[in-house]
Amino acid sequence: MDCIVRVNEELGGDFFYLGLEPLEPIADIRPGRFFMVRCSQSADPFLRRPMSVADYKKDGSGFGLVVQTVGWGTSLLSTLVPWDRIDVIGPFGTNFEVPDGARSLWAVAGGSGVAPFLGLIDHAEGDVDHTVFLGARTSELLIYADRLKERGACVITATEDGSSGEHGLVTEPLVKKLDSGEKPDVIFTCGPTPMMRAVARIAEAHGIKCSVSLENRMACGFGACVGCVTKKRGEENYITVCSRGPVFDSFEVEI
Amino acid sequence: MPVNLANNIAGLNLKNPILGASGTFGYGTLYERFYDISVIGGFVTKALSLKPRAGNPAPRICEAPGGMLNAIGLQNIGIDRFVNQKLPKIKDKDLVIIANFFGETVDEYVEVASRLNEVDGVHGLEMNISCPNRNNEGLVFGASCQITEDVVKACRKVTNKPLFVKLSPNVADIAKFAKVCEDSGADGLSVINTLSGMAIDIRSRKPILANVMGGLSGPAIKPVAVRMVWQCYRAVKIPIFGIGGISCVEDVVEFILAGASAVQIGSMNFVEPEICKTLAEELPDLLESLGVSDYRELIGALDV
Numbered sequence A: 001m002d003c004i005v006r007v008n009e010e011l012g013g014d015f016f017y018l019g020l021e022p023l024e025p026i027a028d029i030r031p032g033r034f035f036m037v038r039c040s041q042s043a044d045p046f047l048r049r050p051m052s053v054a055d056y057k058k059d060g061s062g063f064g065l066v067v068q069t070v071g072w073g074t075s076l077l078s079t080l081v082p083w084d085r086i087d088v089i090g091p092f093g094t095n096f097e098v099p100d101g102a103r104s105l106w107a108v109a110g111g112s113g114v115a116p117f118l119g120l121i122d123h124a125e126g127d128v129d130h131t132v133f134l135g136a137r138t139s140e141l142l143i144y145a146d147r148l149k150e151r152g153a154c155v156i157t158a159t160e161d162g163s164s165g166e167h168g169l170v171t172e173p174l175v176k177k178l179d180s181g182e183k184p185d186v187i188f189t190c191g192p193t194p195m196m197r198a199v200a201r202i203a204e205a206h207g208i209k210c211s212v213s214l215e216n217r218m219a220c221g222f223g224a225c226v227g228c229v230t231k232k233r234g235e236e237n238y239i240t241v242c243s244r245g246p247v248f249d250s251f252e253v254e255i
Numbered sequence B: 001m002p003v004n005l006a007n008n009i010a011g012l013n014l015k016n017p018i019l020g021a022s023g024t025f026g027y028g029t030l031y032e033r034f035y036d037i038s039v040i041g042g043f044v045t046k047a048l049s050l051k052p053r054a055g056n057p058a059p060r061i062c063e064a065p066g067g068m069l070n071a072i073g074l075q076n077i078g079i080d081r082f083v084n085q086k087l088p089k090i091k092d093k094d095l096v097i098i099a100n101f102f103g104e105t106v107d108e109y110v111e112v113a114s115r116l117n118e119v120d121g122v123h124g125l126e127m128n129i130s131c132p133n134r135n136n137e138g139l140v141f142g143a144s145c146q147i148t149e150d151v152v153k154a155c156r157k158v159t160n161k162p163l164f165v166k167l168s169p170n171v172a173d174i175a176k177f178a179k180v181c182e183d184s185g186a187d188g189l190s191v192i193n194t195l196s197g198m199a200i201d202i203r204s205r206k207p208i209l210a211n212v213m214g215g216l217s218g219p220a221i222k223p224v225a226v227r228m229v230w231q232c233y234r235a236v237k238i239p240i241f242g243i244g245g246i247s248c249v250e251d252v253v254e255f256i257l258a259g260a261s262a263v264q265i266g267s268m269n270f271v272e273p274e275i276c277k278t279l280a281e282e283l284p285d286l287l288e289s290l291g292v293s294d295y296r297e298l299i300g301a302l303d304v
């Protein structure tokens, strides 16, 4: 589906935000699901790149991506300007699902992993308290803290160099808050794998349900190449992250 | 002027010469979310073995210049689940279904071939001989003319369905292998499978694929594939499926001119899931602009 680029906004560090308007509304956009984005019309790069949905309009007439430039494909995306066209397919995969009756939800994000939580908090229904733990190397890379606060979330930040919020890894304020006796009904996490692994262990140790969003390398995004596999915990067989995930219950998969 | 795209290839009735290639088209059903697959000539299943196979650990894929590397490790659901669960969902569709298969020994190849021979709804077989041979230090079957001859002859005995052999390009003289397959009773050839390749992360000094080596596919391999189709076309009389890096309708015609009777589309399905449908739709216009009313006129019509 062709989309018109409406916004390309620098976010600090090597992050940017792309606001896209599809030529026709796209159904079933949900936080945690992702699009496969064509970065070039030529074969360079050849494969599409998976990108999580950030914010989105309920009627599917617009959505955003939060992208970090890490290589050739993402650097091509960073050069897009308003009115350019970009081709995406999707959305694919599972989404972050707030369990019935949940009253408090904690989200732990690193880097572009904050993306799904923008849409999640924008479209939150019912009476749920949101706390977002944001981690980054340095304050410049802590993106969307203010916007999440504006939408009513409690935001706790941590930087590895101590330039903003807690000094250290994002898991430290998480553990502190748990140790102080607070306990959410569910924890969602998205970001670098070592961070998600640590969050999942902490959640399990405290008996809290936890959803993780895996970021395996993907060629197709819809189950055809069998390239994006991970192992189900305790099983020998591989499952495809793109179609069975990318959002899994942490106890389901080996992280 | 209506343009003819239909052909009978080694007994397979194809309404057009566009097929989905093995390992990129699943078991067919996956692409139904994008379009009705009965608009294409047919497709080849993911490689099937006697028992399900788990395949290689991740990472299994990565980008390569103009294409991709993969080391899936022949993960598949096994012949029983294919026949009982997947095939019933597609067998009544109007398209040709070809089962790609392999074994780790000649006996296993024969057993899978004879099982598939009995299956209603499987119209043809494609032998994947780029699979490691358990009895020959893990060297692939398709690396040796003698072993290729043994395994093709053995499978030929147990099936009367059209039998295609999918050649490995990782050999010095592919025409020799083409001839061996023809002489051993193959009804057709599929040319080519992926080229052996590798990629390294220079910071960690580790291979990018967990399996270390993988298969290169996509536009990057197209010139090699066109050349090999041409060499095979000159060496044999049996029909050839041209495969390798096809991404647009001009590529389809290029392969046909080199000698392909039909083509299979692989990795491009990942990038444009509707590519096979698009190519089938665009081919008549291109042929008409080339002044051709029947695509069969172009098979091997390279002017040298």
Ligand SMILES: Cc1cc2nc3c(=O)[nH]c(=O)nc-3n(C[C@H](O)[C@H](O)[C@H](O)COP(=O)(O)OP(=O)(O)OC[C@H]3O[C@@H](n4cnc5c(N)ncnc54)[C@H](O)[C@@H]3O)c2cc1C
Residues within 6 Å of the ligand: A034, A045, A049, A050, A051, A052, A053, A065, A066, A067, A068, A069, A070, A071, A072, A073, A074, A075, A112, A115, A214, A215, A216, A217, A218, A246, B063
């Ligand atoms: C479901 C899913 C959702 C994603 N959502 C986002 C998002 O919202 N925003 C965002 O910026 N990124 C996201 N990613 C990661 C993103 O897809 C990769 O960063 C991107 O493909 C890199 O492309 P490139 O051409 O720029 O880099 P390449 O040149 O391909 O690679 C450059 C570097 O990036 C690493 N890399 C490549 N592919 C991946 C991958 N799939 N995951 C992690 N690292 C990778 C490589 O190891 C390499 O070191 C997501 C990945 C998945 C699987």
Ligand SMILES: Cc1cc2nc3c(=O)[nH]c(=O)nc-3n(C[C@H](O)[C@H](O)[C@H](O)COP(=O)(O)O)c2cc1C
Residues within 6 Å of the ligand: A225, A227, B021, B022, B023, B024, B046, B047, B070, B072, B074, B100, B128, B166, B192, B193, B194, B216, B217, B218, B219, B221, B243, B244, B245, B246, B264, B265, B266, B267, B268
């Ligand atoms: C992810 C992937 C999986 C594949 N699996 C198989 C397979 O199971 N059996 C087989 O014969 N070929 C397999 N192939 C090879 C393709 O069918 C095709 O020969 C090759 O990719 C070249 O075509 P392309 O450049 O159009 O992709 C696979 C290719 C890819 C990319």
Ligand code: FES
Residues within 6 Å of the ligand: A217, A218, A219, A220, A221, A222, A223, A224, A225, A226, A227, A228, A229, A240, A241, A242, A243
């Ligand atoms: S990315 Fe192809 S199967 Fe998941």
